[in-house]
Amino acid sequence: MRRIVLTGDLLRPQDEAFKPAQTGNILWLHRLLRRPIAAATALxxxxxxxxxxxxSGAIPFDTPRFYGAAGATADIPGWIALFDAAVLPTDAAALLAQALDGAALVIGFELPNLLKRALTAFGIPWVDLNIHPYRFCADLLFAVQTTHPDIVAALRAHHAEDAAFAPQADLLAAMTVKVPIDPPIEEETLVVGQTRVDRSLIAEGRLLDLRDFAAPFHAAIGEGRILFKSHPYNPDGFGLHDIGLPLRRIRESGENAYVLMAQDSVRRVVGVSSSLVAEAAFFGKEGIFLGHPPFRIPASRAGFEPGMHASVVDAWLSADFWRDLLAPVVAVTPRDGVRPALPPNSLRNALRQFWGWEEMVLQLPVELAVTRAAERRALQGP
Known part of the structure; x- marks a missing residue:
């Protein structure tokens, strides 16, 4: 029987143990999308x-056995080595093929490149959903990718152009005027750190950080002082202190990243592959990626090509969206014209991920900001 399979990064373990790190996200995606997809396809x-x-009703995948068949160690380094591997051993490929037998289509959440290549080799179309890097908006949105040319054509019509997000950035930038910073920000360059283990940092079987980009980093920041915002899950500097930059040129800040990015003095935002670099342009700043952007997102529909990611705000709620996308590969039911609407923050709350937005919008009134500034002055001393 033909079926549609929802999955994700089946291979990623937790940082410190060989346990499933992404199962919760996969089950989350299934509960989120199963109803409109089933309505669209009757599969x-x-x-x-x-x-x-x-x-849970989920079909289990034997990931430990897959690692063994792939000749990889069952740990984070093994996941990193497999994530973008160009070749998959026959026995490992057979395990995937067996698990996906009868699948007319795979819809995933943060599919690893290895799995995308395997699906293409199996002749199974795929659509991959990721949390979009524009996280300053009223809600999270999806960055959606496929390489199937007919699905690409259908997806193009649902791509929200960058101009649609500018007013939401302006609202957030305006709010930062009401958040005092003491002492004021004078630096022109904001450097942003990232988590220790990030799929966008994988290159040639290892994880990158600022140390891998010393020369372009120094070219990007020039001669002045920099403002450094570490990632809340990785406060160790992300390699910043190992690339020949004197400490006197570094001002580290614990302020909210959006508050920092909206400061008048800041002219550029520099990072390896952070989403904040992609967001910088919406706040009137130059964004400089030292590595590769996490996604290739065209500013307009006309520029959308296979392999790029489309900005899909909330169309995924409707069965008609999936009818449009999936009609080239499966039979679909008649369109019904129903377009559900959700209040702001629905997807953000459902995923329980906020990336600093809630601190800025929900938990940082002026009174709290003033209190925090006073506490910092007391800790710093005279």
């Missing part, structure tokens, strides 16, 4: 995950 929508919870 069974199944979920494939590594070690799903009993009773």
């Amino acid at each position: 069974e929508v199944q979920v494939l995950a590594w070690a799903p919870n009993p009773g």
Whole structure:
């Protein structure tokens, strides 16, 4: 029987243990999308995950066995080595093929490049959903990718152009005027750190950080002082202190990243592959990627090509969206014209991920900002 399979990064373990790190996200995606996809296709929508919870209805994938068949170590370094591997051993490919037998289509959440290549080799079309790097908006949105040319053509019509997001950036930038910073920001360059383990940092089987970009980093920052905002999950500097930059030229800040990015003095935002670099242009700043952007997102629909990511705000809620996308590869049901609407923050709250937005918008009134500034002055001393 033909079926649609929802899955994600089946291979990623937790940072410190060989346990499923992405199963929760895969099950989240299945609960989020199963109803409109089933309505659009009249096909069974199944979920494939590594070690799903009993009773979830998910089909388990034997990830430990896959690692063994792929000749990789069962840990984070093994995941990094496999994530973008160009060749998959026959036994490992057979395990994937068996798990996906009968799949007419795979819809994923943060699919690893290895799995995308395998699906293409199997002749199974795929659509990959990722949390979009524009996280300053009223809600999270999806960056959607596929390489199937007919699905690309359908997806292009649902791509929200960058101009649509500018007013939301202006609202957030205006709010920062009401958030005092003491002492004021004078630096022109904001450098942003990232998490220790980030899929966008994988290159040639290892993780990158600022140390891998010393020469372009120094060219980007010039001779002045920099403002450094570390990632809340990785406060160790992300390699900043190992690339020949004197400490006297570094001002580290614990302020909200959007507050910092909106400061009048800041002219540029520099990072390896951080989403904040992609957001910088909306705040009137130059964004400088030292590595590769996490996604290639065209500013307009006319520039959307296979392999790029489309900005999909909330169309994914409707069965008609999936009818449009999937009609080239499966039979779809008649359009119904129903377009559900959700209030702001619905996707952000459902995922339980906020990336600093909630601190800025929900938890940082002026009174709190003043209190925090006073506390910092007391800690710094006279």
